[in-house]
Amino acid sequence: MKVGIIGLGLIGGSLSLVLKKKGLADWVMGTDASPMHMDTAMQLGIVDQLVDINTLVKEADLVVLAIPVSAANKVLPEILDGINSRQVVIDMGSTKRNLLQQIQTHPNRGRFVATHPMWGTEFSGPQAASDAAFAGKAGIICNRHESDEDAIQLVENLLRQLGMHLLYMNADDHDIHTAYISHISHITSFALANTVLEKEREEQAIFELASAGFESTVRLAKSNPDTWLDIFKENKENVLDVLNEHITQLRKFKSCLEKENWDYLHQLMAHANEIKRILK
């Protein structure tokens, strides 16, 4: 299978490395808006060939969109214009509703499979790509019924061979669940970093005192602002909804401290402990 990857950053680069390692792609073509990313991807052996996007769309059996959501929104209709009825196109993005609305009536809609591998790190760019990516995490397929059966099967096989467990959702539910379980974590982490940078003016103290607990809570604050701006734009309503709830929850902690309501503070923490039942 000839694979064409548009966007050679963390996600696209990792996908290429895993496909090559597992022998799932005979040839990987790649392109990126950044010439530097292209050079790095070639040097690191992430892709076999650098091509322009038109060549990629013409020649790849599988076209992969691994670019920020707003860019995917723009380019996907044009890609679907240019493919034949045997090619398959997937995206790897964190939001789906707007993307799928846009191509709903496209004659080649069936060739596209909306895909979201729930994997990532706080790092970005091709230099952050990992050939150990994706395994053990969820691979979500949205609006399965809108894609052709052969395209779905190709993508299902692919995700399974990456070691992912398959989940199916409609795009609206997907965007709600990811706001709750992924997007809010990034906001809390970005905001925590800003909190600590604001309060703790002695950077040396942050460096010296940081424990594993602090590092894990603030880790996502290292994430790429371009990627996340796009996700927050796309999923504004759902993110606001969960962010409001999060501020409400924090205000409960604040109120307990102010009023020295220790029983309720203990209850809040004991309730939070329930996450142990769900995540070991």
Add this chain to the structure above:
Amino acid sequence: MKVGIIGLGLIGGSLSLVLKKKGLADWVMGTDASPMHMDTAMQLGIVDQLVDINTLVKEADLVVLAIPVSAANKVLPEILDGINSRQVVIDMGSTKRNLLQQIQTHPNRGRFVATHPMWGTEFSGPQAASDAAFAGKAGIICNRHESDEDAIQLVENLLRQLGMHLLYMNADDHDIHTAYISHISHITSFALANTVLEKEREEQAIFELASAGFESTVRLAKSNPDTWLDIFKENKENVLDVLNEHITQLRKFKSCLEKENWDYLHQLMAHANEIKRILK
């Protein structure tokens, strides 16, 4: 050296395991308020002998307090009453101001070294103890000048042999820095767990969709409520101070989303990225 450890949970248990592994203790006596913890600690080989607290204080060269802060506040003056001028007492707690105020004029104040190893996990109890604990993290000594020189040297050597880098602070500064760098992380994580449990009523979705990012941000929400209630009580003012700042920071994200102020949202995230300079 005969070591007596009061409190055989995560911290006390781990200290014992590391001391034994490194050959730094010839004999470890232990006691705990929970008979179950005592049994488990003995079964796991964490301690050599279970004793009552009076025997422990009488016989140990080094007495270690590894119990919640409020309990340490109560028991420390009595321990100092019972020791001779060659014994050394340390605590391992997360707050220091009240503890040290309480013993400021005690005739044996010099035998006590206020110690805070910046290490922990979200787990608790002797079964969570690890012989790989402490290494690579900060070992803080507070109000060094109030301790006898030989006691300080014993503790400094010990912390160095645990692989920790030494830091010195006064108790007030310690409680401020730990509020900023450790205690707020726990509140954000507890509150995030409650947020997600509130919004995401489908627990199966949390389980299936959880990515590494979510898991690391919410990890501390598994922490022991008893331990943390005590810390938040002791450090109420500093924790409230940083919690207010954190709510302010989150409200900036909220306002950006509401007003679609994307430039400022990008700025907020780019600023948070500065944590990369400090924590690799």
